[in-house]
Amino acid sequence: MEAIDFQTDFSPRYGELVEVAPGIRRIVANNPGPFTGPGTGTYIVGNGEVAVIDPGPMMPEHVEAILSGLKGEHVSHIIVTHTHTDHSPASRLLQQKTGAGIFAFGPHADLDAGALEGGVDRDFKPDFTVVDSEVIEGKDWQLQAIHTPGHCSNHLCFAISEADALFCGDQLMAWATPVILPPDGSIADYINSLKHLSTRAESTFYPTHGLPIENPKKLIAAFIQHRLDRIEQVKGALSQGVNTLTNLRKLLYKDIPSSLYAGAELSLLASLEYLEHQGLAAKTVEPSSQSQQWQWIV
Template sequence: MPAPLDRARGNDHIGGMDALKDIDKPYAEAERIAPLVRRVLARNPSPFTYTGTQTYIVGDGAEVAVIDPGPAEGEHIDAILEAVGTARVIAICCTHTHRDHSPAAAPLKALTGAPIVGCAPLTLDDDGPRADAAFDPDYRPDRVLADGEAIEGQGWTLEAVSTPGHTSNHVCFALRETGAVFTGDHVMGWSTSVVSPPDGDMTDYLASLQKLYEREQDTVYFPAHGPAVEKPRQLVRGMIGHRRQRERQILRQIEVGHRTVAEMVPQMYKAVDQRLWPAAGRSVLAHLLDLERRNLVSRINEHWTLVAQT
């Protein structure tokens, strides 16, 4: 699986450890990456997190916000606190509740007194948890931000941009003063995201990509994984095109007789480590569910067929 993002098309958020070879990153150290923005990299590299989760500290004055506090690892939390220094943390912001993003929120709140704000917690429905195995069940926000709602600190304003798709509760944060957007796992600097039903939803994901594309004021994306995206609208356009290409591949697979996800994945992901095929299958399923809503395919149990178009 390719490691760096093919910015013309986008790649699925399923890599391999080959993606991490020869990468030397400063873990547990704060880096100044832009006006008002510093970054602290957690030591949790993997095929799904790339070099690790990137926590962002917003603000240069007496008040700062922490975005995506990351895993609840002592080294990482200590590095965040060291970067904050004498400033007061007034908000701990979470883009979504996967375990590489939100678990450090609670201990950071205990140490700083700052409220946890941002995405809503996932809840239980009649069928049990909507979340996948990466879900953080202990996430407890003090304040859920609605789309367009903002929080302010000394010299900065963060606006919530609702972007469901990767998860149902995903939210990005736009820094109004500079045009930067902290995109969590919705748009990343090295790949596109796995969209895993039932909580992940391809219809929502594509709509959220279109929503970001229409935000012409945004100048740069700071994702939770991978490098900054300096041509955000160009990348998002490519990501939408990539997903539409996947749709066509799936329809073609059904046409030639591959009717289940298990039959499609080996054909569509031949170059990918087979250990990662289950994750690929989740995104294929998400596409199929989207196509079903659009009356392009139908299913009986796990077998999918094309719907005749009149």
């Protein structure tokens, strides 16, 4: 598998509003971790009358930092890329303090997330639902929504024409590939969303986590290839008869701690669902198995 040229040298000043381009500021929440990298980057669009994109996790100190950074300005819109707990939960708190309306694709899809339930924000409900291509207009900015399911089925990116830039949420990041976890996540949708984004003309993408992406088309091509390579590995294992989640995990994720087994198996399930979706694998139950373990055949 060809390595992706990741950029990891990002050490944000937590809780501080930083201008990243004219009319775009960022403030990073102090919630670093394996899925959030350096932390959730909340973006502020405009000057004076502003939009806040992804207020972040339920961290009152982050909301306080946003508000003190915006002293003397007015928050007119709260915009959410998707309903994961590092992006949407602080929306209501920010709304209580500012009165701004909350804009997003919709609540989290009504699917059982099982072991990953902790990562989804079931309480989130936008005041205004936003569809693909819709334009949200502020005083001195316009954001066009782009529906990009895959990482999360309600994921939106936002293009800002004033700045030749696009806010890409968790669709792309410079330091890691995002996790795609069924049932809400889908690799087929994710690859389609990446292909759609590769047709965009904006030259800078701002991800929620980590550094800006200055050559998005190149990174998108590498991300698509990375997914397809992973799927080929899974297909290769299936054709050798390694065909249960546990055995695939033992083969393809050799050195991970047991705390990551469930996540690794869900990632594998996403690849298997993709192969099924493409008609390249089928699911069957081992007849003699006590546990009725699923098997996949190519």
